[in-house]
Amino acid sequence: MLCSEEMSPRVILFFANFFLSVLTALSVYVLLPFLSTLMPIAYTGLVVAGGGLAAIILFPFMPRLVARYGAQKLALIFAFVEMVTLFVLAAAPGAVASVLLVITMIMVQPFVSYELDLLLEATGAKEGSTGRVRTAFLTAWNIGGFITPLLIGALLANSDVYGRVFIAAAAAAIPFIVLFATRRLPSGEVPQPSHMKDTLTCILHNRDLAAVSAGHIILWFFYVWAPLYIPIYLHSVLGFSWMDLGWIFSLMLIPYVLIEYPAGWVADRFIGDKELMLAGFLVAGSALASISLLKSSSSLILILCILIISRCGAALIESMTEGHFFRRVSEKDINSVSFFRAAWPLAYIIAPLIGSTILFFGSYQLFFIITGAFVAIAGSIATLLVKDFR
Numbered sequence: 001m002l003c004s005e006e007m008s009p010r011v012i013l014f015f016a017n018f019f020l021s022v023l024t025a026l027s028v029y030v031l032l033p034f035l036s037t038l039m040p041i042a043y044t045g046l047v048v049a050g051g052g053l054a055a056i057i058l059f060p061f062m063p064r065l066v067a068r069y070g071a072q073k074l075a076l077i078f079a080f081v082e083m084v085t086l087f088v089l090a091a092a093p094g095a096v097a098s099v100l101l102v103i104t105m106i107m108v109q110p111f112v113s114y115e116l117d118l119l120l121e122a123t124g125a126k127e128g129s130t131g132r133v134r135t136a137f138l139t140a141w142n143i144g145g146f147i148t149p150l151l152i153g154a155l156l157a158n159s160d161v162y163g164r165v166f167i168a169a170a171a172a173a174i175p176f177i178v179l180f181a182t183r184r185l186p187s188g189e190v191p192q193p194s195h196m197k198d199t200l201t202c203i204l205h206n207r208d209l210a211a212v213s214a215g216h217i218i219l220w221f222f223y224v225w226a227p228l229y230i231p232i233y234l235h236s237v238l239g240f241s242w243m244d245l246g247w248i249f250s251l252m253l254i255p256y257v258l259i260e261y262p263a264g265w266v267a268d269r270f271i272g273d274k275e276l277m278l279a280g281f282l283v284a285g286s287a288l289a290s291i292s293l294l295k296s297s298s299s300l301i302l303i304l305c306i307l308i309i310s311r312c313g314a315a316l317i318e319s320m321t322e323g324h325f326f327r328r329v330s331e332k333d334i335n336s337v338s339f340f341r342a343a344w345p346l347a348y349i350i351a352p353l354i355g356s357t358i359l360f361f362g363s364y365q366l367f368f369i370i371t372g373a374f375v376a377i378a379g380s381i382a383t384l385l386v387k388d389f390r
Helices: 009-031 033-037 041-069 071-090 095-121 127-155 162-182 196-204 207-237 242-252 254-271 276-291 299-328 334-341 344-362 362-383
Strands: none
Touching: 009 033, 009 071, 009 095, 009 127, 009 162, 009 207, 009 242, 033 095, 033 207, 041 071, 041 095, 041 207, 041 334, 041 344, 071 162, 095 334, 095 344, 127 162, 127 196, 127 254, 127 299, 162 196, 162 242, 196 207, 196 254, 207 276, 207 299, 207 334, 207 344, 207 362, 242 254, 242 299, 242 334, 254 276, 254 299, 276 299, 334 344, 344 362
């Protein structure tokens, strides 16, 4: 039914983004707790950074691969690699093999997202509807993220057998692969990639694109710090069960489903992106810093409120940075899209190294204070440099 002729290419991509979200969220939430069974927690960030480094090294080759093979074929290949990697990881092949598999898993995920970006842009959204199309695409991702923590809570209700979660993540790749193997999507005009150095120079000399790209990178710092370090802090340090954390993490994602599309609509029609982006950074950063105040005696409702507030801010940032950037570029500018999507692996290099450094010399409380302050302050500075379109 998913692949019927009546289903538009854009809807196909929304479904694909949903399944990619399920796959990614399942693996990310349990990643540090899983790695902490193999090594000290302070070293786990180095493994995550290894995956980000591998992706950054390969990202400059993506535009030419797209020009040669097409975004759909590459998305299908990367999704298959991700599925196989997760199935093997679930078999608990040993510490060294597990580390290499985790690096591969982290490396491949942003490549799949990048190909989906190009395919969505090729569907030809009009300038005045860019915000709504992009936020609808993000909403599909966020619905997947909403149901995933409940699944984690059910899978880990009796014991921390993380292999079950990796199997579920691998299974989520199967419908993605079926969608892309059975339905041909529009690819737009054949892109002509330029040198990445020229693209980087162009973006850095465009204050608006540079600012929104910086804001997007800061958002991805939040997306590394929050889902990696909050679960292990609440579960392994404060002692909350995965059953409790499952429904808490699910409810905390409601703002993404409820806020992003209306925010894109408001930005398209009324106030633009800048004000909402600024509010998002201040809210997300403050909430992340307030995690440092939680204790093992803290109520679940208090934890839930803080996490929901943090995601309200992140939802505003995500919808505004995505909409603003893709108003300025098209799928033909694949180098710019590549640069924008490189925020994902770049954050996976830098943010875990920062986390490991803080945990080497300090505490979780210090970690959340420093990272929350960074998101609020650095994000606000980047936002003030954005040139609003209204």
